Amino acid sequence: MKANQRYVLAEEAVRIVRSGDRVFIHGSAATPAQLVKAMQNRYRELGNVELVSITTLGDVDFDSPEYRKSFFYNSLFVSAVTRKVANSDSGDYIPIFLSEIPRLFKENRLPLDVAMIQVSPPDVHGYCSLGTSVDIAVAAVNAAKHVIAMVNPQMPRTHGDGFIHSDKIDTMVWEDSRLPEVDYSSKNGDVVRQIGLHIASLIEDGATLQLGIGSIPDQVLKNLNGHRNLGLHTEMFSDGIIPLIETGIINNSCKKLDRGRSVTSFMVGTRKLYDFVDDNPQIRVKDIAYVNDTGIIRQNPKVMAINSAIEIDLTGQVCADSIGTFQYSGIGGQMDFIRGASLSEGGKAIIALPSVTSKGISRIVPYLKDGAGVVTTRGHVHWVVTEYGVVDLFGKNLKQRAKALIGIAHPDHREGLEKAFHVRFGGDSVGFASPGKIQ
CATH class of the missing domain: 3.40.1080.10 (Glutaconate Coenzyme A-transferase)
Structure with a gap:
């Protein structure tokens, strides 16, 4: 002072x-x-x-x-x-x-x-x-x-x-006052649980995790109890991380940078989380310019970047920050980690989203809404996960990725998406991916 x-x-x-x-x-x-x-x-x-x-x-x-x-x-x-x-x-x-x-x-x-x-x-x-x-x-x-x-x-x-x-x-x-608390675990329904299972199946032992905010990342963490030697390098984390650190599932032993330490830039959760990180030398809370630096991220092995989307079009363009022209959130660190994970040895960049909105509207769409922002380009997107399955768009042409995405869309919307496919690309429906098939 x-x-x-x-x-x-x-x-x-x-x-x-x-x-x-x-x-x-x-x-x-x-x-x-x-x-x-x-x-x-x-x-x-x-x-x-x-x-x-x-x-x-x-x-x-x-x-x-x-x-x-x-x-x-x-x-x-x-x-x-x-x-x-x-x-x-x-x-x-x-x-x-x-x-x-x-x-x-x-x-x-x-x-x-x-x-x-x-x-x-x-x-x-x-x-x-x-x-x-x-x-x-x-x-x-x-x-x-x-x-x-x-x-x-x-x-x-x-x-x-x-x-x-x-x-x-x-x-x-x-000012002696309570910090704001958020509990993501109470929001997990059947759709989120299924998405969490799909993503967990992609994560290998020794992987380095990056998780965004919300119920899907929390659900992924609940499905990792059988994994070993995981690492953490993420822009944020919440309460779901705690049991994995306490049981040694996350021990950061395979990371090349900050080995033995979990790295984050901010945290949001309950008082349990805030008490857990208090004076805890296992946790490093660092400048975002370091945590989200693509050149830093890619140096760790098998980086699993798990991020969300508002909608994705049939070519793979991801809108994650707006609903049409209405600014809903922001770019944030999605592209930092999508690119860093893609360049990491054995890494996977994952976009995870429910197949429909709460009103039943498809999140996989022929075209993004007018005015929607493209956060992750179709050149950067690799893995996409809904409750109906997992597809890898890396190396696929426009027609192949459209067919793959239709295969993990909600069944109620696949016919409409197939019609949109024919209008754009021509051809018949032979070769459309089946639900849940990993491409």
Whole structure:
């Protein structure tokens, strides 16, 4: 802590924010909600304040009408909390690979006036930890002109790149409050369970895992109890990882980089997860520029990158961030890991999705919706998994991959997809893949 520095109230800390400033907000379970609210309470006296962040969680609201003239939310990844504002006149979205976001701060493409973060209390040497979310936050702290830290004793102290000496913090606010919690395991139905089984069958002993967010990755983990010597190098993880580390199934013994250590960049889960990673030397929480670097990812063996999609067309183009022109999420780290896994020796890049939406609409489509964003190109996509099977599109021509994808579409939609195939490519239906056949 700087000489004579003291803890102040959130209302005092955010007085540094001025009209026209760009403010970074720490994301995920580390979202400093109390600081955000204190800043928003000044909306009558502020104007044109730009807020930048990735996923935010917790009791925060960026969409209230009274905030819209004062704050502009420039999202680096859209989440449920920011979806409305990002699609409004008071917000927008920056398409970017997660691995490259730190460059925006370091190269002053997005100069930061203020960074609002949440950290663990200083240790005896004066170091705080960014805890559950190192990702882009360490770059933001290093680039910002002024750093405000919400110091929370419930924030775990994690090992890796997230240590920040209190001398780098300009203003500190003490706040003892629970971190946001998310439990993905309760959402697993029959479709998700079947997808999880399919993916688990592709994972070999000694593989290095990367898992995205949600119920499908959680279900995959539940099916790995018979595996051995797995590694973990992933941009995020949740509670499902814990039993595999505790039983030694994930021991990182086969990794070439960070051997013996599980590597991540942020974590979202329950209090059990936050307690598990607290001061745990087995876990390294590192800068996203390292974790999601394709050149780093590819060096580990048999990288299994498991990511999701909103829809995929018959040629293999993957839309994972928008529903037509509506910005639903973001590019995130999907392409970082899809490419890294594809280049890894024995690696598999997997796109996993239920065959239909909750309304029964096919996710495998003849053409992506008008305005939809292509996150993973058809040149990058390899493995695709639905509850009806697994196909490998690598090396297949347009007709072959269309037939393969129709074979794992929902049965109610295969006839319509076959008709779309004939309109586009001609020919008859001979050779369409059967359900569940591995291509």
